[in-house]
Every structure is written in C-alpha cells, then in structure tokens.
Amino acid sequence: MVYVTxxxxxxxxxxxxxxxxxxxxxxxxxxxxxxxxxxxxNYVLEVTVGGIPDPETGYVIDLKVLKNxxxxxxxxxxxxxxxxxxxxxxxxxIPTVENIVVAFWNILKESLTEQQKLIKLxxxxxxSNIAEYYGEDAxxxxxx
Amino acid sequence: MVYVTxxxxxxxxxxxxxxxxxxxxxxxxxxxxxxxxxxxxNYVLEVTVGGIPDPETGYVIDLKVLKNxxxxxxxxxxxxxxxxxxxxxxxxxIPTVENIVVAFWNILKESLTEQQKLIKLxxxxxxSNIAEYYGEDAxxxxxx
Amino acid sequence: MVYVTxxxxxxxxxxxxxxxxxxxxxxxxxxxxxxxxxxxxNYVLEVTVGGIPDPETGYVIDLKVLKNxxxxxxxxxxxxxxxxxxxxxxxxxIPTVENIVVAFWNILKESLTEQQKLIKLxxxxxxSNIAEYYGEDAxxxxxx
Amino acid sequence: MVYVTxxxxxxxxxxxxxxxxxxxxxxxxxxxxxxxxxxxxNYVLEVTVGGIPDPETGYVIDLKVLKNxxxxxxxxxxxxxxxxxxxxxxxxxIPTVENIVVAFWNILKESLTEQQKLIKLxxxxxxSNIAEYYGEDAxxxxxx
Amino acid sequence: MVYVTxxxxxxxxxxxxxxxxxxxxxxxxxxxxxxxxxxxxNYVLEVTVGGIPDPETGYVIDLKVLKNxxxxxxxxxxxxxxxxxxxxxxxxxIPTVENIVVAFWNILKESLTEQQKLIKLxxxxxxSNIAEYYGEDAxxxxxx
Amino acid sequence: MVYVTxxxxxxxxxxxxxxxxxxxxxxxxxxxxxxxxxxxxNYVLEVTVGGIPDPETGYVIDLKVLKNxxxxxxxxxxxxxxxxxxxxxxxxxIPTVENIVVAFWNILKESLTEQQKLIKLxxxxxxSNIAEYYGEDAxxxxxx
Numbered sequence: 001m002v003y004v005t006x007x008x009x010x011x012x013x014x015x016x017x018x019x020x021x022x023x024x025x026x027x028x029x030x031x032x033x034x035x036x037x038x039x040x041x042n043y044v045l046e047v048t049v050g051g052i053p054d055p056e057t058g059y060v061i062d063l064k065v066l067k068n069x070x071x072x073x074x075x076x077x078x079x080x081x082x083x084x085x086x087x088x089x090x091x092x093x094i095p096t097v098e099n100i101v102v103a104f105w106n107i108l109k110e111s112l113t114e115q116q117k118l119i120k121l122x123x124x125x126x127x128s129n130i131a132e133y134y135g136e137d138a139x140x141x142x143x144x
Numbered sequence: 145m146v147y148v149t150x151x152x153x154x155x156x157x158x159x160x161x162x163x164x165x166x167x168x169x170x171x172x173x174x175x176x177x178x179x180x181x182x183x184x185x186n187y188v189l190e191v192t193v194g195g196i197p198d199p200e201t202g203y204v205i206d207l208k209v210l211k212n213x214x215x216x217x218x219x220x221x222x223x224x225x226x227x228x229x230x231x232x233x234x235x236x237x238i239p240t241v242e243n244i245v246v247a248f249w250n251i252l253k254e255s256l257t258e259q260q261k262l263i264k265l266x267x268x269x270x271x272s273n274i275a276e277y278y279g280e281d282a283x284x285x286x287x288x
Numbered sequence: 289m290v291y292v293t294x295x296x297x298x299x300x301x302x303x304x305x306x307x308x309x310x311x312x313x314x315x316x317x318x319x320x321x322x323x324x325x326x327x328x329x330n331y332v333l334e335v336t337v338g339g340i341p342d343p344e345t346g347y348v349i350d351l352k353v354l355k356n357x358x359x360x361x362x363x364x365x366x367x368x369x370x371x372x373x374x375x376x377x378x379x380x381x382i383p384t385v386e387n388i389v390v391a392f393w394n395i396l397k398e399s400l401t402e403q404q405k406l407i408k409l410x411x412x413x414x415x416s417n418i419a420e421y422y423g424e425d426a427x428x429x430x431x432x
Numbered sequence: 433m434v435y436v437t438x439x440x441x442x443x444x445x446x447x448x449x450x451x452x453x454x455x456x457x458x459x460x461x462x463x464x465x466x467x468x469x470x471x472x473x474n475y476v477l478e479v480t481v482g483g484i485p486d487p488e489t490g491y492v493i494d495l496k497v498l499k500n501x502x503x504x505x506x507x508x509x510x511x512x513x514x515x516x517x518x519x520x521x522x523x524x525x526i527p528t529v530e531n532i533v534v535a536f537w538n539i540l541k542e543s544l545t546e547q548q549k550l551i552k553l554x555x556x557x558x559x560s561n562i563a564e565y566y567g568e569d570a571x572x573x574x575x576x
Numbered sequence: 577m578v579y580v581t582x583x584x585x586x587x588x589x590x591x592x593x594x595x596x597x598x599x600x601x602x603x604x605x606x607x608x609x610x611x612x613x614x615x616x617x618n619y620v621l622e623v624t625v626g627g628i629p630d631p632e633t634g635y636v637i638d639l640k641v642l643k644n645x646x647x648x649x650x651x652x653x654x655x656x657x658x659x660x661x662x663x664x665x666x667x668x669x670i671p672t673v674e675n676i677v678v679a680f681w682n683i684l685k686e687s688l689t690e691q692q693k694l695i696k697l698x699x700x701x702x703x704s705n706i707a708e709y710y711g712e713d714a715x716x717x718x719x720x
Numbered sequence: 721m722v723y724v725t726x727x728x729x730x731x732x733x734x735x736x737x738x739x740x741x742x743x744x745x746x747x748x749x750x751x752x753x754x755x756x757x758x759x760x761x762n763y764v765l766e767v768t769v770g771g772i773p774d775p776e777t778g779y780v781i782d783l784k785v786l787k788n789x790x791x792x793x794x795x796x797x798x799x800x801x802x803x804x805x806x807x808x809x810x811x812x813x814i815p816t817v818e819n820i821v822v823a824f825w826n827i828l829k830e831s832l833t834e835q836q837k838l839i840k841l842x843x844x845x846x847x848s849n850i851a852e853y854y855g856e857d858a859x860x861x862x863x864x
Contacts, residue, residue, distance in 0.1 A: 001569060002530045005562040011270060013157035013184035013226075018632060029633060031640065037226030040157035040184005042270050048564075053534070055573035056450060057461060058526035063561050064463065082157075082181030094634035098578040102629070126155060126186050129639050130581040132624075137577060141631035145857060146818040149850040162344060173345060175352065192852075197822070199861035200738060201749060202814035207849050208751065238346035242290040246341070273351050274293040276336075281289060285343035299558065301445035301472035301514075306776060317777060319784065325514030328445035328472005330558050370445075370469030382778035386722040390773070414443060414474050417783050418725040420768075425721060429775035433713060434674040437706040480708075485678070487717035488594060489605060490670035495705050496607065587846060589733035589760035589802075613802030616733035616760005618846050658733075658757030702731060702762050 003119055005048040006066045010079035013040035014095040018143055038082060044124040045074065047108060050117045061116050073111045074104055092142035097125040101133045102140045109135070147263055149192040150210045154223035157184035158239040162287055182226060187244075188268040189218065191252060194261045205260050217255045218248055236286035241269040245277045246284045253279070291407055293336040294354045298367035301328035302383040306431055326370060329413050331388075333362065335396060336408040349404050361399045362392055380430035385413040389421045390428045397423070435551055437480040438498045442511035445472035446527040450575055470514060473557050475532075477506065479540060480552040493548050505543045506536055524574035529557040533565045534572045541567070579695055581624040582642045586655035589616035590671040594719055614658060617701050621650065623684060624696040637692050649687045650680055668718035673701040677709045678716045685711070723839055725768045726786045730799035733760035734815040738863055758802060761845050763820075765794065767828060768840040781836050793831045794824055812862035817845040821853045822860045829855070 016033040017026040026034045033039070047070055051060040077087050083095040089107055093099050101123040109118055122132045160177040161170040170178045177183070191214055195204040221231050227239040233251055237243050245267040253262055266276045304321040305314040314322045321327070335358055339348040365375050371383040377395055381387050389411040397406055410420045448465040449458040458466045465471070479502055483492040509519050515527040521539055525531050533555040541550055554564045592609040593602040602610045609615070623646055627636040653663050659671040665683055669675050677699040685694055698708045736753040737746040746754045753759070767790055771780040797807050803815040809827055813819050821843040829838055842852045 001566075002534060003564040004530055005564070007560040007562070009270070011183050011185050013182045016634070020632075029638075032224035035224050035226070035230065037229045038157045038182060038184070039155050039224040039226065040182070040186075041155050042184075042186045046562075052569060053528065053530045053572060055575075056452075058448070058528035058531040058572075060530050060563075062461075067560075080176040080179050080183040082179070082183065085181045086179065096629065096634035098580055098629045098636050099634040102578060126153070128583040128643075130583065130622075131636075132579040132581070134577075137628060140629060140634075143631075145854075146822060147852040148818050149852070151848040151850070160346070164344075173350075190850075196857060197816065197818045197860060199863075200740075202736070202816035202819040202860075204818050204851075206749075211848075240341065240346035242292055242341045242348050243346040246290060272295040272355075274295070274334075275348075276291040276293070278289075281340060284341060284346075287343075297558070299471050299473050301470045304778070308776075317782075320512035323512050323514070323518065325517045326445045326470060326472070327443050327512040327514065328470070328474075329443050330472075330474045368464035368467050368471040370467070370471065373469045374467065384773065384778035386724055386773045386780050387778040390722060414441070416727040416787075418727065418766075419780075420723040420725070422721075425772060428773060428778075431775075433710075434678060435708040436674055437708070439704040439706070478706075484713060485672065485674045485716060487719075488596075490592070490672035490675040490716075492674050492707075494605075499704075585846070587759050587761050589758045608800035611800050611802070611806065613805045614733045614758060614760070615731050615800040615802065616758070616762075617731050618760075618762045656752040656755050656759040658755070658759065661757045662755065702729070 001050045002053055002060050003048050003050045004060045004063060004066075005046050006063050006070060007044065007046045008067070008070050008075060009042055009044050010075050011040065011042050012078050012081050012083050013038040014083040015039070016094060016096060018094060020143055038084070041125050043078075045070070045104065046122040047118070048120040048122075049112065050119040051115060069108070069111050073107050092144040093140055094143060097123055097129055097131040098133075099140050101131040105133050105135055145194045146197055146204055147192050147194045148204045148207060148210075149190050150207050150214060151188065151190045152211070152214050152219060153186055153188050154219050155184065155186050156222050156225050156227050157182040158227040159183070160238060160240060162238060164287055182228070185269050187222075189214070189248065190264075190266040191262070192264040192266075193256065194263040195259060213252070213255050217251050236288040237284055238287060241267055241273055241275040242277075243284050245275040249277050249279055289338045290341055290348050291336050291338045292348045292351060292354075293334050294351050294358060295332065295334045296355070296358050296363060297330055297332050298363050299328065299330050300366050300369050300371050301326040302371040303327070304382060304384060306382060308431055326372070331366075332412040333358070333392065334408075334410040335406070336410075337400065338405045338407040339403060357396070357399050361395050380432040381428055382431060385411055385417055385419040386421075387428050389419040393421050393423055433482045434485055434492050435480050435482045436492045436495060436498075437478050438495050438502060439476065439478045440499070440502050440507060441474055441476050442507050443472065443474050444510050444513050444515050445470040446515040447471070448526060448528060450526060452575055470516070475510075476556040477502070477536065478554040479550070480554075481544065482549045482551040483547060501540070501543050505539050524576040525572055526575060529555055529561055529563040530565075531572050533563040537565050537567060577626045578629055578636050579624050579626045580636045580639060580642075581622050582639050582646060583620065583622045584643070584646050584651060585618055585620050586651050587616065587618050588654050588657050588659050589614040590659040591615070592670060592672060594670060596719055614660070619654075620700040621646070621680065622698040623694070624698075625688065626693045626695040627691060645684070645687050649683050668720040669716055670719060673699055673705055673707040674709075675716050677707040681709050681711055721770045722773055722780050723768050723770045724780045724783060724786075725766050726783050726790060727764065727766045728787070728790050728795060729762055729764050730795050731760065731762050732798050732801050732803050733758040734803040735759070736814060736816060738814060740863055758804070763798075764844040765790070765824065766842040767838070768842075769832065770837045770839040771835060789828070789831050793827050812864040813860055814863060817843055817849055817851040818853075819860050821851040825853050825855055
C-alpha cells in the first residue's frame with residue numbers, strides 16, 4: 001500500500017451552538033464561537049487514499065480525478081457558504097471541526113470506487129485546531 | 145529608521161454586497177462572495193511600525209506593547225465576528241480586504257504615540273488575496 | 289493608494305546555460321543549474337496592483353479578474369512547461385528568476401487597464417531564492 | 433518507540449508518460465504532466481526513523497547522520513536532475529510521486545543499520561500532491 | 577474515534593551535552609549543539625487527543641480546554657526558558673527533541689481525564705527536525 | 721533594477737537585558753525575555769540585493785555566491801550561538817530583533833562589491849516578531 005493525499009482549501013462561516021440549549025448555556029460552553037452572526041475560517045482539507053500503484057500509470061489514484069471528486073462533492077457544497085444553514089449534509093449537526101470531518105468522510109466514502117480506499121481525512125479549521133478521521137465509528141448525532 | 149512588524153490572526157465572516165444594488169447586480173459582481181448567509185476567513189494581519197531603536201532598550205517599540213494595542217483595538221472588535229454586522233468601525237463599508245485594511249489603519253493610527261510611526265498594514269484574507277496600505281489617501285466611502 | 293496582491297503557483301522546468309559559451313564555462317558558472325536535461329521548481333508568483341478602492345464595490349481591482357488575467361497570460365504559458373523551450377515570450381532569455389520576473393512584467397503590463405496600476409511582481413523559485421520587480425528599467429537582453 | 437523525522441527538499445523535473453503507449457493515450461491519461469520537454473517541482477521529503485532514545489545521547493538516531501545519509505543516497509542523485517533520464521534507480525519507472533517514494537524507500541532501507549528502523553517516507557510534489565509509504569508491498573513495476 | 581489536535585509554539589534554549597563525558601567526547605558527538613552558552617529554537621508542539629464527539633457539543637474535547645492545559649502544564653514551564661537549567665521535569669535529561677517529547681507526554685498524560693485519550697505528541701525543533709511519540713515505552717533515562 | 725533575495729535560517733539563544741539597570745527594572749521592561757539563562761529562536765533572515773541582470777548570465781548576483789557570503793559572514797558567527805556572549809560584532813548590544821538586523825547590515829554591507837547593492841534585510845525572530853532594515857541611520861548604540 002502507498003498513500004496519496006490531495007490538499008484543498010475552502011472558506012466558510014459557522015456558529016457553534018446547540019438549539020436545544022438556552023442562550024446562557026450556549027454562551028458558557030461555546031463562548032466566542034457562539035457569536036449569533038457567525039464567524040469564519042479558511043479551512044484546509046487533506047484527503048488520503050491508499051492502494052497499489054497501477055503498473056501502467058504509476059498512479060494509486062489519478063490526483064486530478066481525486067481533486068475533481070473533492071471539488072464536486074465537498075468544495076461545491078461548502079466553499080463560500082455558512083455551514084449551519086447552507087449545507088444539506090450538515091443539517092442538524094453542530095459544525096465543530098470534528099463533526100465536519102466525519103460528515104465529509106460519509107460523503108467521500110460513497111464517491112470512491114472499491115479500489116480507491118479512503119484512508120484518512122485531515123481538516124484544519126485554523127493553523128492550531130485540527131481534526132483527523134480514519135473511518136472508525138462514523139456516526140455523528142444530529143441535535144434534531 | 146528600522147521597521148518592526150507584529151503579526152496576528154483573527155477569524156471572521158463577511159459578505160460582499162452593496163445594499164444600493166439589486167440582488168442580480170450583487171450576484172453578478174460579487175458572485176460567491178455574495179452568499180446571503182456569509183462566508184469566512186482566517187485573516188492574518190501584519191502591523192509595521194518604524195523608528196530608531198531606543199539606546200536603553202534596543203526597541204523601536206516594545207512588541208509586547210504593540211501586540212496589546214492590536215489585541216485591544218482590532219482583535220477584540222473583529223475576532224469571531226461578522227464584519228458586516230458586528231463591528232462599529234466597519235458599519236456602512238463593504239468589507240473587501242482593501243477596505244478593511246484602510247479601516248484598521250484609521251483605528252491604529254490614533255492608538256499610537258508620535259514616536260511610534262505607523263508605516264504599513266498588510267492583511268491576508270486567504271493565502272492568495274492580500275491588501276497592503278501605507279496611509280496614502282485613507283478615505284473609504286460608506287455606501288450609506 | 290491601496291495595494292492588492294494575488295498569489296498563484298505553477299510548476300515548470302528550466303536549465304541555466306548561455307548557448308554562446310562553451311560547456312565548460314556553462315558548467316563553471318551555472319554548476320548544477322546547468323544540468324542538460326533540466327530541473328524544475330514549484331514557482332510562486334505574487335502580482336500587486338495599486339489604486340483607490342471603487343466606492344461602489346470596495347475593490348481596487350476585482351481579484352477574480354486579476355486571477356483570470358494571470359491565468360490567461362502567464363499560467364497557461366508556463367505551467368507544466370519547460371521555460372527554455374516551450375514559452376514564446378522567454379525565447380532567447382536565460383530563465384533566471386530575475387529574468388523571468390521582468391518578462392512577466394512586460395506581459396502583465398499590457399494586459400491591465402490604465403486604472404489597474406501594476407506595482408510589483410514577486411517570484412519565488414524556491415523558498416530561498418526570490419526576485420522582485422517594480423518596473424524600473426525593464427529591458428532584458430536576449431542571448432540571440 | 434519514539435519517531436524522529438528529518439525533512440529535506442530538492443528540485444527536479446520529470447515527465448509522466450508510458451513509452452508503451454501512443455502519444456494520444458499518454459496525452460489523454462497524463463494530460464499536462466505529459467509535456468514532452470518535462471516540467472518540475474520543488475519536492476519535499478520527510479524520512480522517519482523509529483527507535484528507543486540512547487540513554488547516553490538522547491538520540492534515536494543522530495539527525496546529522498540521518499541528514500547525511502539522505503544527502504548522499506537521495507539528494508545527490510535527484511537534486512537538479514531530470515527524474516526520467518538522470519537517475520539510475522528510477523530507470524524504467526514512471527516518476528509519479530507514489531512511485532518515487534517507493535523507490536526512495538528501497539534505497540534508504542539498505543542504507544540504515546538494524547537499529548535505525550525506517551518507519552515512513554512522505555514526499556510532497558507540490559503543496560497539494562503528497563505520497564506516503566510505510567514499506568508495505570514495496571514492489572514497483574518497470575515499464576521496460 | 578475522531579482525533580483533534582491543538583498546535584502551540586514556545587521559544588527556548590538548550591545545550592546537548594552529557595555531563596558524564598569529557599568535553600572532547602561531547603564536542604565530537606554533539607558538535608555545534610554542544611555550544612556551552614547554548615542555542616535556541618522556536619519549538620512547535622501538536623497535542624492529539626482522541627474520542628467520540630459528544631452529541632451535545634460536537635466536541636471530542638473542547639480545544640479551548642486543551643489549549644489551557646497545554647499552556648498551564650507545558651508552556652508555562654518551558655517558554656522563554658533554558659531547557660537544561662530552568663525546567664524541573666527535564667532535570668537530568670539530555671534535551672534532544674525525542675527526549676523532550678517523551679517528557680511532555682508524561683506531564684500531559686496525568687493532566688487529562690479518562691475520556692480524553694492522549695494519542696500523539698509531535699514536536700518540531702526546527703522545520704527539519706521533528707519527533708513524534710505515541711506513548712510506547714515512555715521511559716527516558718536520566719544521566720544522573 | 722531587479723531585486724533578488726536569499727533566505728536562510730539559524731538557531732540561536734539570547735537574553736534581553738540592560739546591564740546598566742537593576743534586576744527589577746530589567747524584569748519590568750523585558751519580562752520573560754529577561755530569563756537569566758536565556759531562551760532561543762529559529763531566526764529567518766532574508767537578504768535583498770538589487771541590480772541590473774548581467775546580459776551574459778541573467779544574474780543580478782549569483783545566489784550561490786550570496787548564499788556563501790551570508791554563510792561565511794553571518795551564519796558561521798551566529799548559528800548555534802548565544803547572541804549575548806558568543807558573537808563579537810554583537811558585543812555590548814542588546815540583541816533585540818531590530819538591533820540584530822542593523823548589526824547584520826553593517827557586516828554584509830562591507831562584504832559586497834560596488835555592483836552588489838544591499839537593499840534590504842528582513843529578520844524573523846518568531847513568525848510574529850519581525851524587523852526590516854534598509855540602511856537608513858545605521859547606528860546602534862552599545863550599552864557599554
């Protein structure tokens with residue numbers, strides 16, 4: 001197995017709050033991330049796929065193909081969007097960096113073929129806040 | 145003259161639109177930056193101050209002091225905020241990276257002493273979109 | 289005046305040699321940069337344009353427009369190319385980082401309007417080798 | 433086990449094509465990476481070695497030693513070279529980032545002692561295209 | 577399991593030498609790292625914690641909490657310090673990047689709760705010298 | 721004029737204090753930068769030289785030559801050293817980032833020829849603390 005990774009970026013806004021909680025509790029737990037008008041980030045996403053390089057191309061997966069899958073399935077949905085309101089597959093989910101990365105996994109998993117084994121997603125919200133997911137226990141709970 | 149620079153970051157959301165225009169015109173000009181729920185960035189700000197190093201301290205300006213001025217006057221106002229709705233000094237201003245950097249100049253200018261000469265502001269909206277301002281023609285027009 | 293910058297990258301190969309010289313002289317002067325089969329870099333280019341933000345848009349220049357000009361006039365010509373053989377506007381020019389940046393200036397200068405004042409180009413060949421050009425004395429000499 | 437990593441860079445050119453294919457097929461599959469005169473990259477390589485820190489030195493491996501092994505065995509062969517034509521150990525191999533990283537593994541594996549356990553190689557071709565290899569199924573197929 | 581990482585930096589000085597050795601042996605083994613007055617680095621530390629996102633918050637661990645633990649237990653002890661003389665928990669330990677990362681593990685391990693599973697520490701001494709630790713065989717030997 | 725820049729790094733330790741002051745005053749002014757055993761940084765230095773590209777080489781200055789001048793005159797003196805005690809040309813100077821950059825200018829100025837015009841030095845002490853110098857009023861005061 002060799003692992004190839006494609007890196008991409010997108011800009012989005014979000015707000016951390018739990019609609020089942022009082023304003024006070026949301027403020028206490030999420031603090032400045034709970035700003036009602038939201039705030040935003042330049043997210044960085046790395047998608048890692050594993051496999052054996054094809055003897056005819058030397059490719060585990062053509063990274064141009066992987067780039068297009070990520071663009072079509074992820075970037076188009078989240079770039080220049082508000083993650084709480086504009087993204088169907090994040091509906092009802094508190095958009096923490098760890099919840100988003102699991103949601104991305106579920107989307108990408110079904111966009112790859114059998115041979116293109118999704119190994120890892122890594123998502124930077126800022127240079128200092130990062131989440132990684134390897135497909136273990138992919139359930140995220142909606143607050144709905 | 146020696147120039148010292150302090151770098152800081154903040155996360156905010158914004159929407160590019162001109163309230164005097166139709167939705168169609170806004171969409172045509174600002175495209176995906178016009179998403180109604182906004183989108184966001186991890187902004188990077190560099191503030192450059194010039195002067196002669198003080199013979200007793202070796203400092204043009206104590207960078208801890210400059211850091212605190214930026215924190216108090218800029219970061220507190222814009223970090224984890226929506227630049228269109230939450231920031232008094234950006235009210236009525238389309239928050240493009242070039243308009244924001246001029247607005248920051250006006251704020252910082254009055255927060256420094258005579259000796260602490262503000263030379264340059266540099267603001268990254270993304271790694272690829274950057275504005276710089278040296279205090280020439282500081283007027284920005286409100287759409288109000 | 290406010291200055292806005294658009295950053296882009298491209299991958300190209302080149303060889304430093306002067307066809308008017310002997311192999312020995314080329315090797316002595318250009319050393320490993322003279323490898324006959326060439327070598328390559330991920331170049332980074334920053335294009336800076338200055339102006340007054342338009343009161344209706346807040347833009348000095350729409351960075352999407354600047355991005356497209358750079359893509360059309362520069363990237364299309366040099367990305368995934370050999371700079372010695374594949375680029376018309378570099379023909380007869382030793383592709384050092386300083387010669388390339390001047391050649392780019394001449395191309396971009398004529399692609400901008402009167403209001404879009406080209407201020408500066410910055411070109412990284414590696415993280416450690418950089419050239420900047422502000423349009424002073426733009427002549428580069430062909431070895432032809 | 434503690435893992436130590438040494439990072440290095442080199443500049444090289446390459447061309448992706450399969451000599452057993454027609455020009456049309458090469459163009460279709462490899463697109464702009466198939467430019468006949470090649471193109472190039474600033475590659476970044478990270479070499480990770482694992483072990484128990486020596487009680488007398490605190491070193492898993494002296495990183496100066498690892499640096500020199502990488503310089504001697506890898507950099508000397510590939511820096512400022514064309515990977516298709518100038519590198520013996522890449523002869524007959526399509527120089528995709530995943531094939532190169534496996535070829536580097538085979539070289540480095542035999543340059544380390546029993547105690548210096550090679551754990552991982554990570555190779556960036558660009559900031560966005562990356563391959564990793566942990567020594568699983570190290571065969572790469574020559575097109576010869 | 578999802579993994580979240582908090583990144584932080586600190587500036588410290590150190591000297592690599594073994595007090596049980598002669599000056600000559602220290603110089604031979606540690607070379608310029610053995611400078612008697614020490615030298616220093618801007619260290620970068622990444623702390624990775626794994627868990628299941630809490631359905632009510634979407635957090636594996638509140639990264640603000642993790643940030644504060646790292647600040648309190650690590651940064652306060654090592655930032656702007658000399659690692660050989662000023663840090664209790666490094667006393668008697670040769671401060672190589674691999675020994676420091678293990679020492680940090682031992683400190684952080686006891687600062688987290690049962691649910692906050694410490695997975696990995698990654699420490700950069702420079703951009704090119706890095707150590708990682710996953711808690712395997714955590715003993716480091718004092719030279720005392 | 722075209723400007724070429726060579727970037728390099730070095731690791732050093734320093735302590736900010738004025739020997740003419742009491743310990744209390746040093747602590748009050750320099751705070752944690754005054755740690756008696758010192759602390760350290762990975763400094764980044766960029767040296768910019770301006771000129772007209774030579775028609776025969778395409779070089780303003782051969783960057784390999786500039787690299788060697790910086791290595792010989794600066795790196796050799798400061799890398800893996802304590803800037804307060806180990807560097808002759810910093811003797812009696814409080815090693816703030818702005819004082820160091822002026823001292824480097826004085827050294828480099830006399831190491832270049834007439835044609836190699838030193839334009840700018842930029843020195844990062846950390847990612848967030850930076851000094852730049854263009855040769856204006858180069859006097860730095862010794863505390864001796």
